[in-house]
Amino acid sequence: MASAKDIKKRIKGIKNIQQITRAMEMVAGAKLRRAQTLAESAKSYAEKIQSLMQNLGSAIATIEHPLLVKREEKNVALIVITSDRGLCGAYNANLFKKVQAYFSENQGKKISLFCVGKKGNDFFKQRNYDIQYYSPSDNKIMTLDKVNELVGKLIKEYSLTSFDKILIIFSKFVSVMNQLPTERPLLPVEKIEEKKSRQVDYIFEPGPESLLEKLFPKYLENQLYNAIVESYASELAARLVSMKNATKSAGEMMDSLTLSYNKARQAGITKEILEIISGAEALKG
Numbered sequence: 001m002a003s004a005k006d007i008k009k010r011i012k013g014i015k016n017i018q019q020i021t022r023a024m025e026m027v028a029g030a031k032l033r034r035a036q037t038l039a040e041s042a043k044s045y046a047e048k049i050q051s052l053m054q055n056l057g058s059a060i061a062t063i064e065h066p067l068l069v070k071r072e073e074k075n076v077a078l079i080v081i082t083s084d085r086g087l088c089g090a091y092n093a094n095l096f097k098k099v100q101a102y103f104s105e106n107q108g109k110k111i112s113l114f115c116v117g118k119k120g121n122d123f124f125k126q127r128n129y130d131i132q133y134y135s136p137s138d139n140k141i142m143t144l145d146k147v148n149e150l151v152g153k154l155i156k157e158y159s160l161t162s163f164d165k166i167l168i169i170f171s172k173f174v175s176v177m178n179q180l181p182t183e184r185p186l187l188p189v190e191k192i193e194e195k196k197s198r199q200v201d202y203i204f205e206p207g208p209e210s211l212l213e214k215l216f217p218k219y220l221e222n223q224l225y226n227a228i229v230e231s232y233a234s235e236l237a238a239r240l241v242s243m244k245n246a247t248k249s250a251g252e253m254m255d256s257l258t259l260s261y262n263k264a265r266q267a268g269i270t271k272e273i274l275e276i277i278s279g280a281e282a283l284k285g
Helices: 004-055 057-062 091-105 118-126 144-159 208-284
Strands: 075-081 110-116 131-135 165-175 178-187
Touching: 004 208, 075 091, 075 118, 075 144, 075 208, 091 110, 091 118, 091 165, 091 178, 091 208, 110 118, 110 144, 118 131, 131 144, 144 178, 144 208, 165 208, 178 208
Parallel strands: 075 110, 075 165, 110 131
Antiparallel strands: 165 178
């Protein structure tokens, strides 16, 4: 059995860890609230873009655009959005499983990875996956400039037929307790059905082709940015829950060690009393 002194040292160490996990829990909670606000703002913009695409529905159906062309899926690109740091439970591990499952289900295809986040890049690099692009998130949401740069690169690669399909794999924010690894198609652009309730025939100036040439990149940038924002919120939620559980476990461990410390201390006191009594009895004899 450990001595009372050793147990006391362990209690002190666990108490320090508990203070750190509690602080990280509070920081994650504050950042999560800001991320949720940002996600709501991004969602409003996405709805407007979606509405505009729906208004162009009939025009899109008649236009032959490189980003609308569906080809046989021989070369696929996966944009994998992970975190830069750990301490967020199974957040990254679930995304890795999702990517590996996609590889298992599509063994006849050449699959390349575009990694956003250090954890994903490190994991797949160690296992010799084909990584075409890497950008750390710097523990925050990827900037719009970087998003635009990545989308521009993807549009160019798709137009040159380097890839036949491009997907985003990210963690969808469902709730603080639930984050769902999700697969979302990015290219080719899915043809959006025109609003059935639309009563107005729009006159496009310039023509639909010129408008779509500018609108498609914005639409794709928005799709990717939304996935990044949701991933960031999911990461913070996972870290919040993980640190909360760690704080609770530290408290339970301290309670257990405190009980052990009291027992060890009591045993020491009892031993000292017995030694005194034995010494007194020996002196009498």
